[in-house]
Every structure is written in structure tokens, then in C-alpha cells.
């Protein structure tokens with residue numbers, strides 16, 4: 001409880017500081033309901049409050065003795081919605097830390113962590129209807145019950161033997177007529193309907209795996225490195241420790257998570273398992289379910305509101321002992337948390353990129369582990385340079401997993417010079433020959449290209465016109481199957497024209513997308529069943545899984561796809577991986593582009609091979625002498641990372657500095673840039689941080705709005721944070737701020 005500071009007026013009943021879901025970067029003060037003291041309303045409980053002309057649901061974050069608002073202007077809470085806190089103290093603290101670190105309105109951060117129904121004020125507890133016997137009913141049963149109503153008599157006798165009562169839903173499992181009989185005996189006063197919290201009543205329910213009759217699978221004998229890793233994590237139980245588990249795809253990282261989680265469960269604690277969005281495949285879930293005999297709650301972005309609410313309650317009640325989920329699951333309520341694991345910690349889906357609070361679930365997970373004093377395991381074949389740097393500094397303990405003896409040898413990487421070979425439809429001669437060779441030898445082929453659609457450009461061969469998006473600075477992508485032009489930036493679509501929009505001459509698609517590469521390969525290898533995997537062919541986890549299964553069971557021989565093929569699965573039958581174009585990653589204005597390229601190549605290469613047969617990986621490029629590609633080919637990800645970290649140190653990029661990016665967009669470039677110039681001016685003449693910009697974004701006009709940004713940099717996290725605190729308050733008050741949409745991105749991943 002804080003003492004009233006100067007300028008605050010104290011209130012005898014105390015003041016509640018409430019997080020309301022609104023864009024204000026602060027908590028709002030309310031009085032307790034009439035006749036109550038603020039201290040009697042628990043932190044973490046929801047309250048209904050008057051908010052402007054309407055009412056809103058908020059969460060009590062703190063108590064205070066007074067408020068800066070004059071007493072007369074303070075309004076009172078209308079109702080307390082939870083007797084017990086909905087969010088416990090630890091979670092509330094984590095959410096507040098997140099709001100303050102990412103400089104996002106606390107009400108929005110807290111609201112986003114609560115399922116929609118609870119946000120709207122619904123009861124936190126799931127409720128069930130029960131039927132229980134009354135004293136009159138006991139008397140009637142002793143007298144033998146109603147003789148002429150056999151169903152009512154049976155039910156009464158049964159209730160007499162069940163003093164705790166029976167769930168109304170369970171009556172449906174009895175012979176027909178039980179429900180009318182229940183109504184009849186309730187009417188006679190022999191039984192009554194009650195409503196009870198479902199959470200409490202079923203706490204002792206059987207573990208899900210056993211209840212479903214699933215046999216638990218036998219784990220493989222751990223390797224020495226796996227045993228060491230598990231022992232190290234286990235030894236950290238009960239206090240904070242961060243581990244970086246580094247091992248090639250298939251080296252057994254998931255085995256380590258499974259064993260570490262099992263140890264955590266044996267201690268009576270619960271575990272949080274974070275996976276990237278695309279990694280949450282049914283297969284992975286099955287693997288956890290088959291190994292851990294406890295209830296699990298699964299949280300990901302494709303759940304309906306009802307499913308999310310159910311999973312959230314499972315987690316909060318402690319019934320689910322393992323919570324497994326994607327980004328936002330880092331805020332799941334987990335009583336008795338004992339361990340956090342973050343699989344593929346380098347994956348960009350952990351960072352909220354647009355809309356809402358731009359947090360990194362990996363970084364929040366590390367913070368959560370610190371607060372809860374539990375170990376956290378970050379796993380990857382290609383750790384983020386930030387994480388490798390933390391390991392070098394000793395902040396994270398490195399747990400390396402070498403290839404297992406029974407695992408495929410490291411894939412062989414080769415660069416194919418696009419300038420030195422004949423190229424047909426984007427495929428160099430040596431690559432097409434290799435595909436033929438591998439198919440003939442019964443191998444499978446994985447072709448990676450980070451561009452969906454048929455072709456990235458539609459060109460007039462007479463006047464040079466290129467089909468543009470009218471709302472963006474982008475070219476429209478040709479989607480031939482859908483007979484459409486699509487903008488990959490704003491989603492606009494148009495019918496596919498056959499003639500030039502300017503001179504009426506014939507147009508032709510230029511360049512390669514997955515659709516076109518698939519078409520070319522299907523024509524070249526008509527006997528090899530081919531599948532394509534990108535956002536156009538698969539939207540949900542089930543569709544992705546179906547494609548992956550076709551490759552696993554051999555019904556597909558060639559798979560052409562985007563980023564999606566680089567994640568999640570190991571394909572033992574794949575003997576050749578072709579990377580169609582590495583060059584986008586080499587010459588980007590984004591300092592992270594090279595890191596992403598290296599991660600993609602290593603990840604996709606790691607999907608291939610079985611037994612002694614190493615996978616072959618061919619990377620097409622126009623710059624085979626580029627030092628990054630050379631480092632990767634000759635020394636693997638470690639050599640690349642060492643070189644890239646040196647470059648970052650020289651250029652003062654993260655992890656050798658801290659960044660924040662102020663983004664703005666407006667209908668006009670003048671408004672967007674004007675706001676950012678005013679924001680820059682707020683920093684004063686000699687700002688303690690380095691300010692770069694404002695500049696227009698690389699793709700400046702998107703969906704009819706002009707995007708621009710101002711970059712802030714400082715070597716120290718604390719200094720940058722302190723600066724942002726004071727500066728943002730001034731930025732918020734700028735008159736220019738009202739003419740633009742703006743957002744701050746702390747530790748941005750994408751700075752283009």
C-alpha cells in the first residue's frame with residue numbers, strides 16, 4: 001500500500017487502482033463500493049466500474065490510500081465480480097512487468113491475458129447443476145418411496161445413497177425417464193437443484209491419458225548428453241536458472257523437455273511448455289500425451305472462445321499439470337509452476353509483431369522463470385544470436401546435444417551458382433539433375449522457396465508495365481490457380497488480366513513462386529506425386545499435418561513449400577533439399593535478415609536424411625562467394641553465428657545494444673513523418689539515447705497508409721527503459737499524435 005504522495009487526496013475507505021481495457025498507459029482510480037473498504041477487495045479480482053458513459057470490467061491491480069483525482073471526481077466500483085482473485089499475485093506482477101517493459105497500456109495487457117467470456121464479466125468458475133436429496137426426501141425414502149411411480153422411487157433411493165448428490169448431466173446416463181423423474185421429486189420437495197463450481201468438484205478427476213485409455217509409450221534410453229541436460233535442469237528445481245539447449249533437429253531436444261517435465265511433475269509442480277505457432281502439431285501433442293500421465297491444457301490461436309475458456313480454467317484450477325501452448329500461453333495461470341520450456345526459441349512467432357502489446361514470449365518466459373524462481377529451458381538447433389550471446393556471457397547455461405549415433409549424419413551443403421549454370425524456370429541444371437537422381441534412388445525431395453503464389457510480378461513485354469497494388473508500394477503477385485492478382489501486403493485482390501493495363505499488349509508472369517516451381521517440377525517429373533505447402537494450400541494445423549503425413553508415409557515424393565516446411569517435422573525419407581533462392585537474405589536493410597536466412601537453411605537441411613545416409617542440400621545463389629554463405633557451408637551455424645556476432649558488435653546492433661522502434665502510419669507521408677519529427681524533438685537537444693530517423697519504411701505505402709519509423713538505441717537496457725518512460729509521456733501529449741496511428745516496439749524483430 002502506497003502512502004499518498006503530494007497532490008493526492010486521501011480517501012478514508014482507500015482507493016482501488018484498476019486496469020481497464022483501454023488505450024490509457026496507466027491504472028484508473030476508483031473508490032470501493034459504498035460501505036466497503038478498498039483493502040477488502042482483493043488484488044487480481046475483477047470489478048465492474050463506470051467508464052465514461054458506459055461500464056467496463058477491470059482488474060484490481062493495487063490499493064492506495066488516496067488519489068490525485070479530487071475526491072468528488074472519483075467514482076465508485078459498481079460490483080465485485082470475484083471473491084477470490086482471478087489472477088494470482090505472481091501473474092499480476094508478470095503482466096504489470098510486461099506492460100511496463102513494452103510500454104503498453106496495462107489494461108490492454110491484462111485484458112489480453114483473460115479469456116473473452118471472463119473479460120465480459122462472466123463467472124470465473126464453471127458451474128454445474130447438481131441434484132441432492134432433502135430431509136423430506138430422506139424421510140420419504142425410509143418410508144419406501146412413491147409406490148406408483150417406479151422411476152421416481154429408483155431415483156429417490158439412489159439419491160439416498162449419494163448424500164453429495166449427483167450431477168444433473170449424469171442423469172442422461174441412466175435409463176430414460178430419469179430427468180422427468182428428477183423434476184417430479186424436486187416438485188414434491190424430496191430433492192433440490194443446486195449450482196456448484198465445476199472446478200472444485202472435479203479436482204480429483206482421473207488423469208486424462210488414463211481416462212482415455214491411452215497406453216503410455218516407453219521412452220528411449222537417454223544418451224549421455226540428454227541425461228546430463230536433464231540432470232542440470234532438474235538440479236535447478238526450486239530456483240531460477242536459464243538453459244540454452246542446442247542440438248540439430250532430431251538430436252533429441254524434445255526428449256529432454258519430456259524428461260525434465262516428468263521430473264517436475266514428480267516433484268508435484270506443474271510445467272509450462274511453449275511451442276512456436278506452427279510447431280503445435282497434433283503429433284507433438286500426442287507425444288506429450290503419450291508420455292505424461294497427467295491432464296494437459298492446450299492454448300493456441302486457433303481455439304474458439306469456448307475452448308480457450310475451458311483450457312484456461314483447466315490451467316488456473318491446477319487440474320491441468322502441463323500447459324502447452326503458443327505465444328500467449330506464456331500468460332497462462334499456473335499454480336505451482338515448476339518449469340518452463342521454450343521450443344525453437346529463435347522462432348519469430350514468439351514475438352507479437354503487430355497489434356496489441358509487442359511482447360516476446362521467449363523473453364517474458366525468462367522473466368516469468370525469474371519471478372517464480374524456476375528453471376527455464378530455451379531449445380533450438382539455431383539459437384537466436386541474443387541467446388547465444390547470453391550463453392557466452394554466462395547468463396544462460398549452454399547444454400549442447402550432439403547428433404545421436406543412430407541419427408543421420410550431418411547433411412552435406414553445396415552452393416549452386418545461378419550465374420554459372422543454365423537456369424530453367426528458376427531451377428539450375430545441377431539441381432534438376434540431382435532431383436532426378438534422388439527420385440530414381442527412391443529418395444524424396446524437399447524444395448524450399450520463401451514466396452507463395454505463381455510469380456511475384458506480372459509484366460507487359462511491350463511497354464514494361466508491372467501490375468501494381470493501388471493501395472501499396474508493392475507489386476501484385478500472380479496466383480494462377482485462383483486466377484487472381486493478390487497483394488501480399490494488404491490482401492487486395494483483382495482478376496488476373498491477360499492484357500496490359502496500359503497498352504493492351506500481352507502480359508507474362510515473371511519470377512518464381514511456390515505454385516510455379518510446383519508446376520515446373522510436376523511437368524519434369526510426372527511420375528513423382530508432388531504436394532505444395534504454403535498459406536494458400538494449408539491454413540490450419542490439420543491441413544499442414546495432412547501434407548506432412550503424406551510425405552512421411554511416402555504417398556508424396558516431392559514437397560514444395562515456404563517457411564512452413566522448415567518447421568516441426570523430421571522427414572527420414574527426404575534425401576535432397578533444394579533452397580531455390582538464398583539471396584533475399586543476403587542484401588537486406590534489416591540487420592536480422594542474414595540470421596533468419598542461416599536459421600532457415602540449417603532448419604530445412606536438418607529435416608532430411610536417415611541412418612548413415614546423409615541428406616544432400618543444394619542452395620541456389622548468385623553470390624556463392626558471400627562470406628555468410630561460405631561460413632555456413634564450411635563451419636555450420638556456429639561459424640556463421642560467430643561471424644554475425646562480430647558484425648553486430650562492430651555495428652552496435654543487438655545484442656550489443658538495445659533498440660526500440662516508434663512506428664507511425666497516416667494517410668499522408670507528411671503526417672506520419674511530422675509526428676515522428678515532433679516525437680524526436682521531445683527527446684531534447686542532447687538526448688541520452690541515439691535516435692535514428694525518422695525515415696519512411698522500406699515498403700512505405702501499405703493499404704493506403706504511409707508508414708514511417710524512428711529508431712532509438714542505447715547500449716544499456718535500463719537507460720533505454722528510463723528514457724522511454726519519460727519520453728513517451730511527452731509523445732502521447734503531442735497534438736500530432738492524434739493525426740496518426742502509432743505504436744512503440746521494444747526489442748523489435750523486424751526493423752524495415
Ligand code: ADP
Nearest residue numbers: 220221222223247248249250251252253254255
Ligand atoms: P528434436 O526435438 O531435437 O528434434 P526429438 O526429441 O524429437 O529431437 O528426437 C528425434 C527422434 O529421435 C524422435 O523420434 C525421438 O523419439 C528419437 N530419440 C530421441 N532421443 C533418443 C534416444 N536417446 N535414443 C533413441 N531415440 C531417441
Ligand code: ZN
Nearest residue numbers: 460463500503
Ligand atoms: Zn504494356
Ligand code: ZN
Nearest residue numbers: 469472487490
Ligand atoms: Zn496492397
